[in-house]
Amino acid sequence: MILGHDKQIGDFMAAWRSGSMHHAWLLGGPRGVGKATFARAAAARLLAEAAGQVPPESHLAIDRELPTARFIEGQAHPDFRYVERGPNKTGSALARNITVDQIRELSSLFDSTPALSDWRVAIVDSVDDLEPGAANALLKMLEEPPAKCLFLLVSHVPGRLLPTIRSRCRTLAFQALDDDVMASIADFHDVPPALVRGAGGSPGKLLASASLDLEPLRSEALKLMRQGDPSNACRAKLSQSLSARNSGDRYAAFLAMVPALIASEARELDGDARLRALDAYGEARTLSQVAPRLSLDPATTAFRMGSILASVAPSHERV
Structure with a gap:
Protein backbone atom coordinates (compact mmCIF):
# COMPACT_ATOMS: atom_id res chain seq x y z
CA MET A 1 0.00 0.00 0.00
CA PHE A 174 9.12 12.83 -2.12
CA GLN A 175 7.79 14.90 0.79
CA ALA A 176 6.57 14.28 4.31
CA LEU A 177 2.95 13.09 4.27
CA ASP A 178 0.09 15.22 5.52
CA ASP A 179 -1.82 14.46 8.71
CA ASP A 180 -4.84 12.90 6.96
CA VAL A 181 -2.68 10.37 5.10
CA MET A 182 -0.69 9.64 8.25
CA ALA A 183 -3.93 9.06 10.16
CA SER A 184 -5.03 6.57 7.49
CA ILE A 185 -1.72 4.72 7.77
CA ALA A 186 -2.01 4.66 11.56
CA ASP A 187 -5.52 3.25 11.29
CA PHE A 188 -4.46 0.60 8.76
CA HIS A 189 -1.63 -0.59 11.01
CA ASP A 190 -3.64 -0.25 14.22
CA VAL A 191 -1.22 2.36 15.59
CA PRO A 192 -2.43 4.78 18.31
CA PRO A 193 -3.46 8.05 16.56
CA ALA A 194 -1.56 10.05 19.18
CA LEU A 195 1.73 8.85 17.68
CA VAL A 196 1.00 10.61 14.36
CA ARG A 197 1.86 13.99 15.82
CA GLY A 198 5.45 13.07 16.63
CA ALA A 199 6.16 11.23 13.37
CA GLY A 200 6.75 14.35 11.28
CA GLY A 201 4.89 12.99 8.26
CA SER A 202 7.06 9.86 8.14
CA PRO A 203 5.30 6.47 8.10
CA GLY A 204 8.64 4.87 8.92
CA LYS A 205 8.93 6.86 12.14
CA LEU A 206 5.28 6.19 12.93
CA LEU A 207 5.64 2.41 12.69
CA ALA A 208 8.95 2.49 14.56
CA SER A 209 7.25 4.43 17.35
CA ALA A 210 4.57 1.77 17.62
CA SER A 211 7.03 -1.12 17.65
CA LEU A 212 9.28 0.53 20.24
CA ASP A 213 6.45 1.59 22.56
CA LEU A 214 7.27 5.29 22.21
CA GLU A 215 3.88 6.51 23.39
CA PRO A 216 5.05 6.82 27.04
CA LEU A 217 8.07 8.81 25.86
CA ARG A 218 5.88 11.04 23.70
CA SER A 219 3.58 11.70 26.66
CA GLU A 220 6.58 12.52 28.86
CA ALA A 221 7.90 14.93 26.23
CA LEU A 222 4.55 16.74 26.01
CA LYS A 223 4.42 16.94 29.79
CA LEU A 224 7.86 18.54 29.88
CA MET A 225 6.87 21.12 27.25
CA ARG A 226 3.63 22.04 28.98
CA GLN A 227 4.43 21.65 32.65
CA GLY A 228 8.20 21.98 32.84
CA ASP A 229 10.28 20.04 35.34
CA PRO A 230 11.13 22.13 38.43
CA SER A 231 12.24 19.08 40.41
CA ASN A 232 14.26 17.40 37.61
CA ALA A 233 12.21 14.25 38.22
CA CYS A 234 10.94 13.88 34.63
CA ARG A 235 14.39 14.41 33.15
CA ALA A 236 15.95 11.94 35.54
CA LYS A 237 13.30 9.39 34.59
CA LEU A 238 14.00 9.90 30.88
CA SER A 239 17.73 9.65 31.43
CA GLN A 240 17.44 6.41 33.36
CA SER A 241 14.97 4.84 30.94
CA LEU A 242 16.89 5.66 27.75
CA SER A 243 20.33 4.70 29.03
CA ALA A 244 19.26 1.29 30.29
CA ARG A 245 20.66 -1.84 28.69
CA ASN A 246 19.06 -2.83 25.36
CA SER A 247 17.34 0.57 25.02
CA GLY A 248 19.49 1.78 22.14
CA ASP A 249 16.72 1.64 19.53
CA ARG A 250 14.25 3.50 21.78
CA TYR A 251 16.91 6.10 22.56
CA ALA A 252 17.62 6.68 18.84
CA ALA A 253 13.89 6.84 18.03
CA PHE A 254 13.32 9.31 20.88
CA LEU A 255 16.03 11.62 19.58
CA ALA A 256 14.52 11.49 16.10
CA MET A 257 10.99 12.07 17.41
CA VAL A 258 11.57 15.12 19.61
CA PRO A 259 12.22 17.81 16.93
CA ALA A 260 9.01 16.93 15.06
CA LEU A 261 7.09 16.89 18.34
CA ILE A 262 8.35 20.36 19.26
CA ALA A 263 7.55 21.68 15.78
CA SER A 264 4.01 20.32 16.07
CA GLU A 265 3.61 21.97 19.49
CA ALA A 266 4.95 25.28 18.15
CA ARG A 267 2.16 25.43 15.58
CA GLU A 268 -0.37 25.48 18.42
CA LEU A 269 1.34 28.36 20.25
CA ASP A 270 1.77 32.08 19.65
CA GLY A 271 3.78 35.02 20.96
CA ASP A 272 6.65 34.30 23.34
CA ALA A 273 5.55 30.68 23.75
CA ARG A 274 5.99 30.05 20.03
CA LEU A 275 9.40 31.74 20.04
CA ARG A 276 10.52 29.51 22.91
CA ALA A 277 9.31 26.47 21.02
CA LEU A 278 11.12 27.49 17.84
CA ASP A 279 14.36 28.01 19.77
CA ALA A 280 13.89 24.60 21.38
CA TYR A 281 13.24 23.04 17.98
CA GLY A 282 16.60 24.30 16.67
CA GLU A 283 18.46 22.99 19.73
CA ALA A 284 16.70 19.62 19.65
CA ARG A 285 17.33 19.17 15.94
CA THR A 286 21.03 19.88 16.39
CA LEU A 287 21.33 17.54 19.38
CA SER A 288 19.44 14.73 17.61
CA GLN A 289 21.93 14.94 14.71
CA VAL A 290 25.12 15.42 16.72
CA ALA A 291 24.58 12.91 19.54
CA PRO A 292 24.63 9.72 17.40
CA ARG A 293 27.49 10.97 15.24
CA LEU A 294 29.68 11.78 18.25
CA SER A 295 28.47 8.81 20.32
CA LEU A 296 27.48 11.11 23.18
CA ASP A 297 26.51 9.47 26.48
CA PRO A 298 22.80 8.45 26.24
CA ALA A 299 22.02 9.33 29.86
CA THR A 300 23.48 12.84 29.57
CA THR A 301 21.96 13.37 26.12
CA ALA A 302 18.48 12.27 27.24
CA PHE A 303 18.68 14.61 30.25
CA ARG A 304 19.77 17.48 27.99
CA MET A 305 16.93 16.76 25.56
CA GLY A 306 14.55 16.84 28.51
CA SER A 307 15.88 20.28 29.44
CA ILE A 308 15.29 21.51 25.89
CA LEU A 309 11.71 20.26 26.08
CA ALA A 310 11.19 21.90 29.48
CA SER A 311 12.41 25.24 28.07
CA VAL A 312 9.16 25.47 26.11
CA ALA A 313 7.08 25.58 29.32
CA PRO A 314 6.05 28.90 30.94
CA SER A 315 8.87 30.45 32.97
CA HIS A 316 7.34 29.65 36.38
CA GLU A 317 7.39 25.94 35.49
CA ARG A 318 11.01 25.83 34.37
CA VAL A 319 14.11 25.34 36.48
Whole structure:
Protein backbone atom coordinates (compact mmCIF):
# COMPACT_ATOMS: atom_id res chain seq x y z
CA MET A 1 0.00 0.00 0.00
CA ILE A 2 1.40 3.38 -1.05
CA LEU A 3 -0.49 6.40 0.25
CA GLY A 4 0.24 10.08 -0.28
CA HIS A 5 2.46 9.74 -3.34
CA ASP A 6 -0.08 9.93 -6.17
CA LYS A 7 1.97 12.45 -8.18
CA GLN A 8 5.11 10.34 -7.98
CA ILE A 9 3.17 7.26 -9.06
CA GLY A 10 1.60 9.21 -11.93
CA ASP A 11 4.95 10.57 -13.16
CA PHE A 12 6.61 7.15 -13.07
CA MET A 13 3.73 5.34 -14.77
CA ALA A 14 3.47 8.03 -17.45
CA ALA A 15 7.16 7.56 -18.26
CA TRP A 16 6.70 3.78 -18.43
CA ARG A 17 3.64 4.10 -20.68
CA SER A 18 5.47 6.52 -23.00
CA GLY A 19 7.93 3.80 -24.03
CA SER A 20 10.89 6.07 -23.27
CA MET A 21 11.62 5.17 -19.65
CA HIS A 22 14.69 6.93 -18.27
CA HIS A 23 17.28 4.37 -17.17
CA ALA A 24 17.92 5.93 -13.71
CA TRP A 25 15.55 7.51 -11.21
CA LEU A 26 16.69 9.34 -8.09
CA LEU A 27 14.02 8.98 -5.39
CA GLY A 28 14.84 11.84 -3.04
CA GLY A 29 13.20 13.06 0.15
CA PRO A 30 13.06 12.71 3.95
CA ARG A 31 13.86 9.42 5.59
CA GLY A 32 10.92 7.11 6.25
CA VAL A 33 8.35 8.63 3.87
CA GLY A 34 8.08 5.57 1.62
CA LYS A 35 10.80 5.92 -1.03
CA ALA A 36 12.09 2.35 -0.71
CA THR A 37 8.52 1.01 -0.64
CA PHE A 38 7.81 2.95 -3.83
CA ALA A 39 11.00 1.59 -5.43
CA ARG A 40 10.04 -2.02 -4.70
CA ALA A 41 6.52 -1.48 -6.02
CA ALA A 42 7.83 0.22 -9.16
CA ALA A 43 10.29 -2.61 -9.79
CA ALA A 44 7.59 -5.22 -9.32
CA ARG A 45 5.14 -3.44 -11.64
CA LEU A 46 7.70 -3.00 -14.43
CA LEU A 47 9.03 -6.57 -14.26
CA ALA A 48 5.58 -8.15 -13.94
CA GLU A 49 4.17 -6.18 -16.83
CA ALA A 50 7.25 -6.81 -18.99
CA ALA A 51 6.81 -10.54 -18.29
CA GLY A 52 3.14 -10.41 -19.34
CA GLN A 53 1.85 -11.21 -15.86
CA VAL A 54 -0.34 -8.09 -15.59
CA PRO A 55 -2.11 -5.93 -18.16
CA PRO A 56 -1.07 -2.28 -18.64
CA GLU A 57 -2.85 -0.19 -16.01
CA SER A 58 -2.45 3.25 -14.50
CA HIS A 59 -1.79 2.20 -10.92
CA LEU A 60 1.47 0.92 -9.49
CA ALA A 61 0.56 -1.95 -7.17
CA ILE A 62 0.34 -5.56 -8.33
CA ASP A 63 -1.10 -8.66 -6.70
CA ARG A 64 1.35 -9.98 -4.09
CA GLU A 65 0.61 -13.54 -5.23
CA LEU A 66 1.97 -12.98 -8.75
CA PRO A 67 5.24 -14.80 -9.49
CA THR A 68 7.18 -11.54 -9.88
CA ALA A 69 5.98 -10.21 -6.52
CA ARG A 70 6.80 -13.49 -4.76
CA PHE A 71 10.25 -13.74 -6.39
CA ILE A 72 11.12 -10.17 -5.37
CA GLU A 73 9.85 -10.70 -1.84
CA GLY A 74 11.89 -13.89 -1.58
CA GLN A 75 15.01 -12.24 -3.06
CA ALA A 76 14.94 -14.81 -5.84
CA HIS A 77 14.06 -12.80 -8.96
CA PRO A 78 16.81 -13.38 -11.54
CA ASP A 79 16.34 -9.93 -13.14
CA PHE A 80 16.28 -7.91 -9.92
CA ARG A 81 18.83 -6.80 -7.34
CA TYR A 82 18.36 -4.87 -4.08
CA VAL A 83 21.59 -3.32 -2.80
CA GLU A 84 21.85 -2.07 0.77
CA ARG A 85 24.39 -2.02 3.58
CA GLY A 86 25.40 -5.51 4.64
CA PRO A 87 26.61 -6.74 8.05
CA ASN A 88 29.92 -5.47 9.38
CA LYS A 89 32.96 -7.74 9.77
CA THR A 90 31.84 -9.04 13.17
CA GLY A 91 28.21 -9.45 12.16
CA SER A 92 27.15 -7.38 15.18
CA ALA A 93 25.65 -4.48 13.20
CA LEU A 94 25.32 -3.04 9.71
CA ALA A 95 28.42 -1.83 7.91
CA ARG A 96 28.89 1.92 7.61
CA ASN A 97 28.77 1.89 3.82
CA ILE A 98 27.73 0.07 0.69
CA THR A 99 31.00 -1.26 -0.70
CA VAL A 100 32.47 -1.06 -4.16
CA ASP A 101 32.28 -4.86 -4.40
CA GLN A 102 28.52 -4.74 -3.80
CA ILE A 103 28.07 -2.33 -6.71
CA ARG A 104 30.42 -4.28 -8.97
CA GLU A 105 28.35 -7.39 -8.31
CA LEU A 106 25.56 -5.70 -10.27
CA SER A 107 27.60 -6.54 -13.37
CA SER A 108 26.36 -10.11 -13.05
CA LEU A 109 22.84 -8.77 -13.51
CA PHE A 110 23.53 -6.45 -16.42
CA ASP A 111 26.05 -8.64 -18.24
CA SER A 112 23.70 -11.63 -18.41
CA THR A 113 20.64 -12.19 -20.58
CA PRO A 114 17.36 -11.33 -18.80
CA ALA A 115 15.52 -14.45 -17.67
CA LEU A 116 11.81 -13.65 -17.29
CA SER A 117 11.42 -10.64 -19.58
CA ASP A 118 13.67 -8.24 -21.46
CA TRP A 119 14.03 -5.84 -18.49
CA ARG A 120 16.34 -5.78 -15.46
CA VAL A 121 16.00 -3.58 -12.34
CA ALA A 122 18.39 -2.64 -9.54
CA ILE A 123 17.51 -0.70 -6.39
CA VAL A 124 20.22 0.99 -4.31
CA ASP A 125 19.00 1.88 -0.81
CA SER A 126 20.48 4.26 -0.18
CA VAL A 127 22.99 5.92 -2.50
CA ASP A 128 23.88 8.17 0.45
CA ASP A 129 25.64 5.11 1.94
CA LEU A 130 27.99 4.46 -1.00
CA GLU A 131 31.69 4.53 -0.20
CA PRO A 132 33.66 6.67 -2.71
CA GLY A 133 34.76 3.72 -4.83
CA ALA A 134 31.19 2.41 -4.94
CA ALA A 135 29.88 5.81 -6.04
CA ASN A 136 32.39 5.88 -8.90
CA ALA A 137 31.52 2.32 -9.92
CA LEU A 138 27.81 3.20 -9.97
CA LEU A 139 28.53 6.35 -11.97
CA LYS A 140 30.25 4.28 -14.66
CA MET A 141 27.16 2.06 -14.94
CA LEU A 142 24.91 5.10 -15.21
CA GLU A 143 27.13 6.56 -17.93
CA GLU A 144 27.01 3.36 -20.01
CA PRO A 145 23.67 1.74 -19.16
CA PRO A 146 22.69 -1.55 -20.81
CA ALA A 147 19.50 -1.60 -22.85
CA LYS A 148 16.24 -1.99 -20.96
CA CYS A 149 17.67 -1.58 -17.48
CA LEU A 150 16.33 0.51 -14.64
CA PHE A 151 18.19 1.94 -11.64
CA LEU A 152 16.06 3.14 -8.71
CA LEU A 153 18.31 5.11 -6.36
CA VAL A 154 16.95 5.99 -2.92
CA SER A 155 18.42 9.11 -1.30
CA HIS A 156 17.55 10.90 1.94
CA VAL A 157 19.86 13.86 1.13
CA PRO A 158 20.21 14.02 -2.68
CA GLY A 159 21.98 17.38 -2.50
CA ARG A 160 25.05 15.63 -1.06
CA LEU A 161 25.43 13.17 -3.92
CA LEU A 162 28.03 13.50 -6.65
CA PRO A 163 26.65 16.03 -9.17
CA THR A 164 27.64 13.61 -11.93
CA ILE A 165 25.33 10.95 -10.46
CA ARG A 166 22.45 13.40 -10.04
CA SER A 167 22.86 14.68 -13.58
CA ARG A 168 22.37 11.19 -15.01
CA CYS A 169 19.12 10.57 -13.16
CA ARG A 170 15.58 11.75 -13.42
CA THR A 171 14.65 13.05 -9.97
CA LEU A 172 11.40 12.09 -8.29
CA ALA A 173 10.93 14.21 -5.17
CA PHE A 174 9.12 12.83 -2.12
CA GLN A 175 7.79 14.90 0.79
CA ALA A 176 6.57 14.28 4.31
CA LEU A 177 2.95 13.09 4.27
CA ASP A 178 0.09 15.22 5.52
CA ASP A 179 -1.82 14.46 8.71
CA ASP A 180 -4.84 12.90 6.96
CA VAL A 181 -2.68 10.37 5.10
CA MET A 182 -0.69 9.64 8.25
CA ALA A 183 -3.93 9.06 10.16
CA SER A 184 -5.03 6.57 7.49
CA ILE A 185 -1.72 4.72 7.77
CA ALA A 186 -2.01 4.66 11.56
CA ASP A 187 -5.52 3.25 11.29
CA PHE A 188 -4.46 0.60 8.76
CA HIS A 189 -1.63 -0.59 11.01
CA ASP A 190 -3.64 -0.25 14.22
CA VAL A 191 -1.22 2.36 15.59
CA PRO A 192 -2.43 4.78 18.31
CA PRO A 193 -3.46 8.05 16.56
CA ALA A 194 -1.56 10.05 19.18
CA LEU A 195 1.73 8.85 17.68
CA VAL A 196 1.00 10.61 14.36
CA ARG A 197 1.86 13.99 15.82
CA GLY A 198 5.45 13.07 16.63
CA ALA A 199 6.16 11.23 13.37
CA GLY A 200 6.75 14.35 11.28
CA GLY A 201 4.89 12.99 8.26
CA SER A 202 7.06 9.86 8.14
CA PRO A 203 5.30 6.47 8.10
CA GLY A 204 8.64 4.87 8.92
CA LYS A 205 8.93 6.86 12.14
CA LEU A 206 5.28 6.19 12.93
CA LEU A 207 5.64 2.41 12.69
CA ALA A 208 8.95 2.49 14.56
CA SER A 209 7.25 4.43 17.35
CA ALA A 210 4.57 1.77 17.62
CA SER A 211 7.03 -1.12 17.65
CA LEU A 212 9.28 0.53 20.24
CA ASP A 213 6.45 1.59 22.56
CA LEU A 214 7.27 5.29 22.21
CA GLU A 215 3.88 6.51 23.39
CA PRO A 216 5.05 6.82 27.04
CA LEU A 217 8.07 8.81 25.86
CA ARG A 218 5.88 11.04 23.70
CA SER A 219 3.58 11.70 26.66
CA GLU A 220 6.58 12.52 28.86
CA ALA A 221 7.90 14.93 26.23
CA LEU A 222 4.55 16.74 26.01
CA LYS A 223 4.42 16.94 29.79
CA LEU A 224 7.86 18.54 29.88
CA MET A 225 6.87 21.12 27.25
CA ARG A 226 3.63 22.04 28.98
CA GLN A 227 4.43 21.65 32.65
CA GLY A 228 8.20 21.98 32.84
CA ASP A 229 10.28 20.04 35.34
CA PRO A 230 11.13 22.13 38.43
CA SER A 231 12.24 19.08 40.41
CA ASN A 232 14.26 17.40 37.61
CA ALA A 233 12.21 14.25 38.22
CA CYS A 234 10.94 13.88 34.63
CA ARG A 235 14.39 14.41 33.15
CA ALA A 236 15.95 11.94 35.54
CA LYS A 237 13.30 9.39 34.59
CA LEU A 238 14.00 9.90 30.88
CA SER A 239 17.73 9.65 31.43
CA GLN A 240 17.44 6.41 33.36
CA SER A 241 14.97 4.84 30.94
CA LEU A 242 16.89 5.66 27.75
CA SER A 243 20.33 4.70 29.03
CA ALA A 244 19.26 1.29 30.29
CA ARG A 245 20.66 -1.84 28.69
CA ASN A 246 19.06 -2.83 25.36
CA SER A 247 17.34 0.57 25.02
CA GLY A 248 19.49 1.78 22.14
CA ASP A 249 16.72 1.64 19.53
CA ARG A 250 14.25 3.50 21.78
CA TYR A 251 16.91 6.10 22.56
CA ALA A 252 17.62 6.68 18.84
CA ALA A 253 13.89 6.84 18.03
CA PHE A 254 13.32 9.31 20.88
CA LEU A 255 16.03 11.62 19.58
CA ALA A 256 14.52 11.49 16.10
CA MET A 257 10.99 12.07 17.41
CA VAL A 258 11.57 15.12 19.61
CA PRO A 259 12.22 17.81 16.93
CA ALA A 260 9.01 16.93 15.06
CA LEU A 261 7.09 16.89 18.34
CA ILE A 262 8.35 20.36 19.26
CA ALA A 263 7.55 21.68 15.78
CA SER A 264 4.01 20.32 16.07
CA GLU A 265 3.61 21.97 19.49
CA ALA A 266 4.95 25.28 18.15
CA ARG A 267 2.16 25.43 15.58
CA GLU A 268 -0.37 25.48 18.42
CA LEU A 269 1.34 28.36 20.25
CA ASP A 270 1.77 32.08 19.65
CA GLY A 271 3.78 35.02 20.96
CA ASP A 272 6.65 34.30 23.34
CA ALA A 273 5.55 30.68 23.75
CA ARG A 274 5.99 30.05 20.03
CA LEU A 275 9.40 31.74 20.04
CA ARG A 276 10.52 29.51 22.91
CA ALA A 277 9.31 26.47 21.02
CA LEU A 278 11.12 27.49 17.84
CA ASP A 279 14.36 28.01 19.77
CA ALA A 280 13.89 24.60 21.38
CA TYR A 281 13.24 23.04 17.98
CA GLY A 282 16.60 24.30 16.67
CA GLU A 283 18.46 22.99 19.73
CA ALA A 284 16.70 19.62 19.65
CA ARG A 285 17.33 19.17 15.94
CA THR A 286 21.03 19.88 16.39
CA LEU A 287 21.33 17.54 19.38
CA SER A 288 19.44 14.73 17.61
CA GLN A 289 21.93 14.94 14.71
CA VAL A 290 25.12 15.42 16.72
CA ALA A 291 24.58 12.91 19.54
CA PRO A 292 24.63 9.72 17.40
CA ARG A 293 27.49 10.97 15.24
CA LEU A 294 29.68 11.78 18.25
CA SER A 295 28.47 8.81 20.32
CA LEU A 296 27.48 11.11 23.18
CA ASP A 297 26.51 9.47 26.48
CA PRO A 298 22.80 8.45 26.24
CA ALA A 299 22.02 9.33 29.86
CA THR A 300 23.48 12.84 29.57
CA THR A 301 21.96 13.37 26.12
CA ALA A 302 18.48 12.27 27.24
CA PHE A 303 18.68 14.61 30.25
CA ARG A 304 19.77 17.48 27.99
CA MET A 305 16.93 16.76 25.56
CA GLY A 306 14.55 16.84 28.51
CA SER A 307 15.88 20.28 29.44
CA ILE A 308 15.29 21.51 25.89
CA LEU A 309 11.71 20.26 26.08
CA ALA A 310 11.19 21.90 29.48
CA SER A 311 12.41 25.24 28.07
CA VAL A 312 9.16 25.47 26.11
CA ALA A 313 7.08 25.58 29.32
CA PRO A 314 6.05 28.90 30.94
CA SER A 315 8.87 30.45 32.97
CA HIS A 316 7.34 29.65 36.38
CA GLU A 317 7.39 25.94 35.49
CA ARG A 318 11.01 25.83 34.37
CA VAL A 319 14.11 25.34 36.48
